Amino acid sequence: MPEGLEAEIWTRAAQTLVGRTIERVWCDQRVAPPGFVDLLNGSTIGGVWRRGKVVLVETDGPTLGLHFGMTGRLEIDGAAPITRLEYASNRDRAAWDRLRLWTKATNDTSPSERPALRMNDPRRLGRLSLDPDLSGLGADCLTLSADELIAGLGRRSGAIKPTLLDQAVVAGLGNLCADEVLFHAGVAPRRPADSLTGDDIDAISEQCRLRLPVMLAAGGSTHGDLSPEVRAAVGACPLDGAPLDRTSINGRTAVWCPAHQR
Ligand SMILES: [Zn+2]
Numbered sequence: 001m002p003e004g005l006e007a008e009i010w011t012r013a014a015q016t017l018v019g020r021t022i023e024r025v026w027c028d029q030r031v032a033p034p035g036f037v038d039l040l041n042g043s044t045i046g047g048v049w050r051r052g053k054v055v056l057v058e059t060d061g062p063t064l065g066l067h068f069g070m071t072g073r074l075e076i077d078g079a080a081p082i083t084r085l086e087y088a089s090n091r092d093r094a095a096w097d098r099l100r101l102w103t104k105a106t107n108d109t110s111p112s113e114r115p116a117l118r119m120n121d122p123r124r125l126g127r128l129s130l131d132p133d134l135s136g137l138g139a140d141c142l143t144l145s146a147d148e149l150i151a152g153l154g155r156r157s158g159a160i161k162p163t164l165l166d167q168a169v170v171a172g173l174g175n176l177c178a179d180e181v182l183f184h185a186g187v188a189p190r191r192p193a194d195s196l197t198g199d200d201i202d203a204i205s206e207q208c209r210l211r212l213p214v215m216l217a218a219g220g221s222t223h224g225d226l227s228p229e230v231r232a233a234v235g236a237c238p239l240d241g242a243p244l245d246r247t248s249i250n251g252r253t254a255v256w257c258p259a260h261q262r
Contacts, residue, residue, distance in 0.1 A: 001068075001069075001070045001071065001174055001175065002053060002068040002069075002072055002073065002174070002221075003053060003172065003173065003174030003175075003176060003177050003220075003221040004050070004052055004053050004140070004141050004142065004171065004172020004173065004174070004177070004212075005172075005177065005212060005215055005216045005220045005221045006053075006068070006073075006082055006220050006221060007050050007052070007053045007054065007055050007068070007172070008050055008142070008216055009081050009082055009216070009219075009220055010055050010066075010074040010076070010081055010082070011048050011049060011050040011055050012081075013074075013076045013079075013081040014048040014055065014057065014074070014076050014117065015048055016076065016077065017045045017048060017057070017076065017103060017116055017117065018045055018046065018047055018048060019044070019045065020044070020045050020103035020104065020116065021042065021043070021044045021045075021103060021104050022040055022041060022042065022043050022044070022045065022059065022101060022102070022103055023041075023042075023102045023103055023104040024041070024101075024102040025037045025040050025041055025099075025100070025101050025102075026097075026099070026100040026101075027098065027099050027100075027128060028097070028098040028099070028124070030124065031098050031121075031124060031126065031127040031128055032098075032099075032127070032128040033128070033129060033130055036128060036130060039061060039062050039130055040059065040061060040062065040064060040101070040130075042061075043059035043060050043061035043062070044059060044060050045057055045058070045059050045103070046058045046059060046060060050172075051134045051137055051140070051171060052134075052137050052138075052140060052141070052167050052171025052172040053067070053068060053167070053171070053172055053174070054066065054067055054132065054134065054137075055068075055074070056132070057117075062130040062131050063130065063131050063132070064128065064129075064130060065128065065129035065130070065131075065132035066099070066119060066126070066128065067126050067127045067128070067129065067132075068119075068121070068126045069121060069123065069124075069125030069126035069127070070123055070125045070126075071121055071122045071123040071125065071126070072098070072119060072120070072121040072125070072126035073119070073120055073121070074117070074118070074119055074120075075115075075117070075118040075119075075120065076116065076117060076118075077114070077116055078114045078115075082219070082220060091122075092120060093120075093122070096120045096121055096122045096124075097118060097119070097120050098119045098120070098121045098124065098126065098128065099117065099118065099119040099128055100115040100117075100118050101115055101116055101117040101118070102115055102116055103116040103117075136167075136168050137167055137168065137171040138152040138166075138167065138168050138169045138170045138171050139151070139152060139170060139171065140170075140171050140172055141170050141171060141172035141173045141177065141208050141212060142172065142208065142209070142212050142213065142216070143209065144170055144205045144208040144209060145205055146198075146201050146202050146205045146206075148170075148205070149170065149201055149204060149205045150201060152168070152169040152170055153169060153193050153194075153196075155194065156169070156193045156194065157192050157193055157194040158192065158193055159189060159190045159191065159192065159193070159249055159250070160182065160187060160188075160189060160190075160191045160192070160193050160196065160204075161178055161179070161182060161189035161190070161249050161250075161252075161254050162249055162250040162252065163193045164178045164181070164182075164204075165178055165252065170208070173208075174221060175252050175253065175254075176221040176222065176224060176226065176228075176231075177212060177215070177221050177224070179224075179226050179231075179254055179255055179256065180207075180211055180212075180215065180221075180224035180225065180226050181204060181207045181208055181211055181212070182204070182207075182256065182261060183224075183225065183226055183239075183255075183256060183257065183261065184203075184207040184210075184211050184225075185200065185203035185204045185206070185207045186203060186260055186261055186262065187200050187203065187204060187261055187262070188256060188258070188261040188262055189247075189249055189254040189256050189261070190249060191262075211224070225238045225239075226238075226255050230244070230255070231246065231253070231255045234246045234255065237257040237259060237260065239257065239260060240257065240259055240260055242257055242258070242259030242260070243258075243259075244256065244257055245257070245258050
């Protein structure tokens, strides 16, 4: 599923839209707020940024929020910055489109038939928003400090893995990145959050800042040491050769190494 890393890749690709005026908007009304099309039409894109897993297209009108759910993906000027997503069908059907947005460059008077921005979402679990309230999101996963992690965890006592997936604790972590960070931090996914030592907190926040940028540069959340292939095979730990374990925690699959994650 798209995680903060995928949102970051799309955000960077969508920078090319900055300065363009939105000329026409089509959306699947089932995933958009009332008045969505009229409120966006004619506005000019001033910036594209990201909070957690949300891509935000700022305009001189409202800010458009793109929430990708389990299977959403983005195309910009007809190109897909990410072509493969775990869990998502790699087929591409127009019937799965949830947003098509056409723009006009400032010096271009002829509208283009190809949407400048297209959101496709087979399972329709994503949504579109205008001026989304992001105040409930925790600190961002790519820059997470130890103090931010401590603040995000608060007095939570549940298993650390599902706790890290709570966007109010850390924004942007999904299933693959949370497993990868815990794997490199040497922390077992079922460890109660309130049992973590200062060293554990330091290790988790540090691996967010070190590991996630490496995965981002390699192509996103499927490019960790615990890649979808490694997760499917549940073979030997890439670090120490011990057998990996695959288990379900709060309904999500966790892959981890019982030998070095404590
Ligand atoms: Zn190991």
